[in-house]
Amino acid sequence: MQSVPDAVDGAAERTGFSGVVRLDRSGETEFSTAYGYADRAHGVLNTVETLFATASGSKGLTALAVMSLVERGTLELGTTARSLLGKDLPLIADNVTIEQLLAHRSGIGDYLDEDAVGDISDYVMPVSVHELPTTELFLPVLDGHETAFPAGERFAYNNGGYVVLALLAERASGVDFQQLVRTLVCEPAGMVDTAFLRSDELPGRAALGYLSVDGLRTNVFHLPVLGSGDGGIYSTAADLSAFWDSLFAGRIASPERVAEMVRPHSNWPKESKRYGLGFHLHATGDGVWLEGYDAGVSFASLHQPCSSITYTVISNWSDGAWPIIRLLNDRLGT
Incomplete structure (x- = not known):
């Protein structure tokens, strides 16, 4: 049977994959390989040290930052959003709690209804993306969305709810959300290369996000200029492996x-x-993962405790990661 690295190489060639694939077993790296270009126009190749956007993969880090504030007594899982929002976002029900927001069970209206988006590369923000450099400036985007169902009634994936969580964390702690994630999650996890980066001043190691398998159009006009609670942090495959080790060793929470x-x-x-608090969960097994999909971004990083397998697939075009992820799940039984 073809080895997993060879199978990944073949799939990457067939699909035009651009990004990094890494597989660890029992704490040892089995392979870590980069494909394609970080900057197509200038012929800059991706490397295993390239920084990639993770889109909604950030939600797990948001959840951990909030949980760290709970452990410190700054927040409680039962804290209501209203207690910190005051008169802001009046359509959010008064009984919506931190825990319900974390679990996507808040019922609040969502600024980004993924079921209605269609082609993710066609979606544009309701305000100019350069107007969103801070979490507080998301208030006009979050406002005006009617409650979808009573708080706690059921699950419905909600991007806006995680921006609300970032806003609540900022107001409760008095610290910018991006700094909270850095100090409460990235630093204890040893994620030295993980950070929220402005899309209009990316460092040389960061990959540009592309809207298709070829061509030069990037996602710079599609995403907030700086990520917030629902997505946008940049990371590396190595940092994501360190994340899982640190998470289950109790170094973050x-x-x-x-x-x-x-x-x-x-x-x-x-x-x-299934879904936990900020984490995707296997329907029947113990696999837990982070996942992100947006214009110019596709990503998953999974850890399966029963087998001690960890993999990360991170791509800088919208649909690049999914064929590789399906292959790994099939070959690894994850």
């Missing part, structure tokens, strides 16, 4: 809090999975 976050809080039959 206590083992008890981590266990609560990776416990199923909802079934998600439409996607054949």
